[in-house]
Amino acid sequence: xxxxxxxxxxxxxxxxxxxxxxxxxxxxxxxxxxxxxxxxxxxxxxxxxxxxxxxxxxxxxxxxxxxxxxxxxxxxxxxxxxxxxxxxxxxxxxxxxxxxxxxxxxxxxxxxxxxxxxxxxxxxxxxxx
Amino acid sequence: xxxxxxxxxxxxxxxxxxxxxxxxxxxxxxxxxxxxxxxxxxxxxxxxxxxxxxxxxxxxxxxxxxxxxxxxxxxxxxxxxxxxxxxxxxxxxxxxxxxxxxxxxxxxxxxxxxxxxxxxxxxxxxxxxxxxxxxxxxxxxxxxxxxxxxxxxxxxxxxxxxxxxxxxxxxxxxxxxxxxxxxxxxxxxxxxxxxxxxxxxxxxxxxxxxxxxxxxxxxxxxxxxxxxxxxxxxxxxxxxxxxxxxxxxxxxxxxxxxxxxxxxxxxxxxxxxxxxxxxxxxxxxxxxxxxxxxxxxxxxxxxxxxxxxxxxxxxxxxxxxxxxxxxxxxxxxxxxxxxxxxxxxxxxxxxxxxxxxxxxxxxxxxxxxxxxxxxxxxxxxxxxxxxxxxxxxxxxxxxxxxxxxxxxxxxxxxxxxxxxxxxxxxxxxxxxxxxxxxxxxxxxxxxxxxxxxxxxxxxxxxxxxxxxxxxxxxxxxxxxxxxxxxxxxxxxxxxxxxxxxxxxxxxxxxxxxxxxxxxxxxxxxxxxxxxxxxxxxxxxxxxxxxxxxxxxxxxxxxxxxxxxxxxxxxxxxxxxxxxxxxxxxxxxxxxxxxxxxxxxxxxxxxxxxxxxxxxxxxxxxxxxxxxxxxxxxxxxxxxxxxxxxxxxxxxxxxxxxxxxxxxxxxxxxxxxxxxxxxxxxxxxxxxxxxxxxxxxxxxxxxxxxxxxxxxxxxxxxxxxxxxxxxxxxxxxxxxxxxxxxxxxxxxxxxxxxxxxxxxxxxxxxxxxxxxxxxxxxxxxxxxxxxxxxxxxxxxxxxxxxxxxxxxxxxxxxxxxxxxxxxxxxxxxxxxxxxxxxxxxxx
Numbered sequence: 001x002x003x004x005x006x007x008x009x010x011x012x013x014x015x016x017x018x019x020x021x022x023x024x025x026x027x028x029x030x031x032x033x034x035x036x037x038x039x040x041x042x043x044x045x046x047x048x049x050x051x052x053x054x055x056x057x058x059x060x061x062x063x064x065x066x067x068x069x070x071x072x073x074x075x076x077x078x079x080x081x082x083x084x085x086x087x088x089x090x091x092x093x094x095x096x097x098x099x100x101x102x103x104x105x106x107x108x109x110x111x112x113x114x115x116x117x118x119x120x121x122x123x124x125x126x127x128x129x
Numbered sequence: 130x131x132x133x134x135x136x137x138x139x140x141x142x143x144x145x146x147x148x149x150x151x152x153x154x155x156x157x158x159x160x161x162x163x164x165x166x167x168x169x170x171x172x173x174x175x176x177x178x179x180x181x182x183x184x185x186x187x188x189x190x191x192x193x194x195x196x197x198x199x200x201x202x203x204x205x206x207x208x209x210x211x212x213x214x215x216x217x218x219x220x221x222x223x224x225x226x227x228x229x230x231x232x233x234x235x236x237x238x239x240x241x242x243x244x245x246x247x248x249x250x251x252x253x254x255x256x257x258x259x260x261x262x263x264x265x266x267x268x269x270x271x272x273x274x275x276x277x278x279x280x281x282x283x284x285x286x287x288x289x290x291x292x293x294x295x296x297x298x299x300x301x302x303x304x305x306x307x308x309x310x311x312x313x314x315x316x317x318x319x320x321x322x323x324x325x326x327x328x329x330x331x332x333x334x335x336x337x338x339x340x341x342x343x344x345x346x347x348x349x350x351x352x353x354x355x356x357x358x359x360x361x362x363x364x365x366x367x368x369x370x371x372x373x374x375x376x377x378x379x380x381x382x383x384x385x386x387x388x389x390x391x392x393x394x395x396x397x398x399x400x401x402x403x404x405x406x407x408x409x410x411x412x413x414x415x416x417x418x419x420x421x422x423x424x425x426x427x428x429x430x431x432x433x434x435x436x437x438x439x440x441x442x443x444x445x446x447x448x449x450x451x452x453x454x455x456x457x458x459x460x461x462x463x464x465x466x467x468x469x470x471x472x473x474x475x476x477x478x479x480x481x482x483x484x485x486x487x488x489x490x491x492x493x494x495x496x497x498x499x500x501x502x503x504x505x506x507x508x509x510x511x512x513x514x515x516x517x518x519x520x521x522x523x524x525x526x527x528x529x530x531x532x533x534x535x536x537x538x539x540x541x542x543x544x545x546x547x548x549x550x551x552x553x554x555x556x557x558x559x560x561x562x563x564x565x566x567x568x569x570x571x572x573x574x575x576x577x578x579x580x581x582x583x584x585x586x587x588x589x590x591x592x593x594x595x596x597x598x599x600x601x602x603x604x605x606x607x608x609x610x611x612x613x614x615x616x617x618x619x620x621x622x623x624x625x626x627x628x629x630x631x632x633x634x635x636x637x638x639x640x641x642x643x644x645x646x647x648x649x650x651x652x653x654x655x656x657x658x659x660x661x662x663x664x665x666x667x668x669x670x671x672x673x674x675x676x677x678x679x680x681x682x683x684x685x686x687x688x689x690x691x692x693x694x695x696x697x698x699x700x701x702x703x704x705x706x707x708x709x710x711x712x713x714x715x716x717x718x719x720x721x722x723x724x725x726x727x728x729x730x731x732x733x734x735x736x737x738x739x740x741x742x743x744x745x746x747x748x749x750x751x752x753x754x755x756x757x758x759x760x761x762x763x764x765x766x767x768x769x770x771x772x773x774x775x776x777x778x779x780x781x782x783x784x785x786x787x788x789x790x791x792x793x794x795x796x797x798x799x800x801x802x803x804x805x806x807x808x809x810x811x812x813x814x815x816x817x818x819x820x821x822x823x824x825x826x827x828x829x830x831x832x833x834x835x836x837x838x839x840x841x842x843x844x845x846x847x848x849x850x851x852x853x854x855x856x857x858x859x860x861x862x863x864x865x866x867x868x869x870x871x872x873x874x875x876x877x878x879x880x881x882x883x884x885x886x887x888x889x890x891x892x893x894x895x896x897x898x899x900x901x902x903x904x905x906x907x908x909x910x911x912x913x914x915x916x917x918x919x920x921x922x923x924x925x926x927x928x929x930x931x932x933x934x935x936x937x938x939x940x941x942x943x944x945x946x947x948x949x950x951x952x953x954x955x956x957x958x959x960x961x962x963x964x965x966x967x968x969x970x971x
Contacts, residue, residue: 074471105455118448125485
């Protein structure tokens with residue numbers, strides 16, 4: 001905002017409140033505006049209502065999982081924000097499945113704060129701000 | 130405690146409970162895939178949460194649980210009771226750990242072994258192949274270490290020595306000194322033997338050089354068992370062999386001492402040049418993980434932002450590389466799903482932003498062009514080509530540009546949200562400002578939009594405070610009618626009196642509604658208590674070798690929080706009794722011609738202003754003859770009563786203190802102190818409990834409770850000019866009896882009412898007041914019929930007043946010793962009303 005810039009909005013999609021709080025704390029302290037969704041359905045509703053600049057998506061969630069959410073979002077005729085998929089599943093199978101579904105990169109939980117910020121900044125085009 | 134930790138604890142409890150419930154449901158539907166998925170998700174999420182902190186004990190167990198459930202989910206192993214048992218134990222353990230963390234913010238050191246044991250027992254349920262895989266690299270690297278050891282038995286790895294040390298050692302050898310190479314591998318449980326390996330190593334006599342390294346690759350921090358030693362020390366000493374043997378005399382089996390041949394030192398001279406990095410490291414630093422940073426959550430990003438350090442730069446390069454590699458994989462995907470275009474656009478956004486991050490306008494426009502072409506042709510190749518060509522350049526510019534750089538501030542298209550609207554107008558400087566303004570509003574609006582949770586967790590103390598306040602309001606409000614009366618009688622202002630009464634009715638209505646609303650907040654569903662029964666019944670029935678099906682009904686029935694909370698213990702007691710003494714073993718049931726599986730039903734329902742809970746079992750029932758005999762033997766009833774009481778009354782004798790009917794005292798339902806405790810607990814909250822039983826077919830226990838204890842309905846009576854309150858629960862009826870109808874039987878006063886002899890007692894006498902009961906002008910006495918402990922009794926009082934609802938306060942301090950009163954309450958005129966404890970005074 002200081003430099004006449006739009007504050008970037010990030011949507012955290014995770015069913016675990018602790019993880020949401022953790023990610024929110026990191027991103028907000030870096031000056032981003034954060035919104036949360038508890039599952040894929042809620043995330044989809046929010047993402048369709050107002051566009052976000054970056055998505056932070058968990059895989060395993062009730063109602064609609066991260067894959068389902070991304071596939072549905074990527075079907076929409078709208079600008080497509082980058083999506084960081086965050087999960088504990090370490091298998092390579094998930095990584096490719098995540099890309100297939102429309103994730104932009106894949107991070108393993110627990111994500112270190114500096115790691116998350118580096119990814120977020122790069123993907124938001126602000127890494128060297 | 131940080132908010133994050135609090136959140137973690139509260140969520141952990143919630144999830145643990147959910148896992149327990151799901152496991153119980155699985156018992157009935159072991160092949161329900163939806164349930165298994167849900168169960169897996171809960172454990173998985175809980176594990177993920179624990180990984181944010183340094184709670185390896187918890188993570189280890191949950192990890193094992195997750196792996197196990199993963200196998201169940203994929204159909205590789207079948208759900209079994211044994212498996213559920215193990216998982217339930219694990220969840221219990223997690224709850225214990227949560228309690229630890231809540232108390233001290235860390236896990237008690239003694240839990241590490243339990244944790245390892247728990248994880249092992251979970252893993253024991255997995256097929257061998259899976260276990261081998263899951264136990265991970267830790268063990269697989271062991272054989273390698275051993276062969277290396279065998280090899281190095283011949284020649285110590287002197288190449289490790291830094292050059293300077295080696296030359297120094299060589300020098301000493303030439304001077305005739307004997308050097309020894311020591312390989313000290315402390316036992317993995319050495320910390321429990323009281324050893325301090327690092328200290329021992331450092332104190333090695335004649336130490337020239339030393340190093341420590343892990344014997345196996347260190348697992349991720351979350352799984353690291355800090356109580357297990359996995360280090361190996363390599364030491365070079367100039368001390369004689371005897372001295373070294375003496376130094377390591379307690380751990381000879383863990384030490385290998387080799388005399389150094391000077392030739393080895395010179396031999397290895399050229400093998401390693403820059404090994405000094407190895408030598409300086411005493412113990413490998415704990416791997417930097419999120420766990421370490423998590424505690425500093427607010428500080429860490431700020432710190433990171435402040436220092437445009439090398440670390441940060443490295444982090445950024447690593448992130449950039451991982452993002453680039455991901456985009457490459459995405460662009461190379463050969464499937465063509467219907468969301469493929471969106472996926473391509475997203476990759477385009479990412480690359481565009483990477484170019485923007487690098488501050489490279491040219492690159493950015495190249496990406497846009499490539500993306501446009503890709504979208505037009507439906508081929509990913511253009512972006513892929515660009516990516517391959519620009520990769521090095523992007524990384525280089527990322528490294529070359531630490532610190533503030535020319536961020537393309539004038540480019541409003543930087544964010545994808547802006548892209549569609551103003552992609553064409555990006556050069557227009559005049560547009561930039563309104564766009565930014567709009568963005569700010571947009572941002573704020575978005576914040577306003579953040580939807581809060583639909584239910585709030587409120588501290589109990591706050592609700593209790595509200596309750597107390599409304600109680601005071603009710604009392605103050607009751608002062609108004611007195612005021613109106615005074616206005617009329619004392620000051621003679623009838624108009625004012627009427628107006629006060631008018632205002633009073635308004636305030637009265639609002640206060641009533643408010644009270645009602647607050648009571649609603651305090652209402653809780655009985656499921657709060659019921660939810661623990663599936664597990665309880667399961668565990669106990671299995672322990673007893675009985676097969677029991679639990680049926681819960683009316684779990685949504687609500688009552689005041691205090692009522693629900695004080696219901697838990699009596700209910701558990703009753704359920705245990707039913708399982709222990711009521712329901713039979715399958716063999717016995719079969720012999721009786723019953724279904725082998727017994728049924729225990731717990732049903733809650735609201736009846737008028739009371740909650741009724743029924744616990745029914747189809748067990749063997751209670752034999753009234755046995756109860757009667759026992760009661761007689763214990764002196765609870767006399768011979769006359771033995772003859773007189775019917776079966777129904779006999780069965781209810783089970784509530785009498787000191788009656789144990791079970792022939793064998795079991796460890797489950799205690800030593801027969803049960804049912805009288807149940808009754809007193811229920812009576813304490815103004816409830817009643819009755820039992821019905823039919824020998825051979827089963828038993829039903831019925832507990833009736835008030836919906837709320839907050840407001841007590843009290844009848845006010847007068848005696849010797851003083852007012853007293855009698856709880857309406859005790860009041861049967863009020864009658865006026867002509868003095869001539871009183872009869873004296875054996876020195877006690879009685880009256881015949883509707884064909885029944887009712888004993889009479891004067892309230893004055895009971896309270897130690899010497900005045901005798903007053904009669905009215907018709908020579909009638911006021912008799913308040915009260916019920917106490919099943920007996921109906923008449924209290925002689927001077928007069929009856931109104932019935933009011935009031936908030937009863939328990940007597941405190943000195944007064945708490947006065948058992949004749951159950952409490953006091955403030956009246957509208959400011960006076961104190963003492964409320965009689967009828968059970969005590971009669």
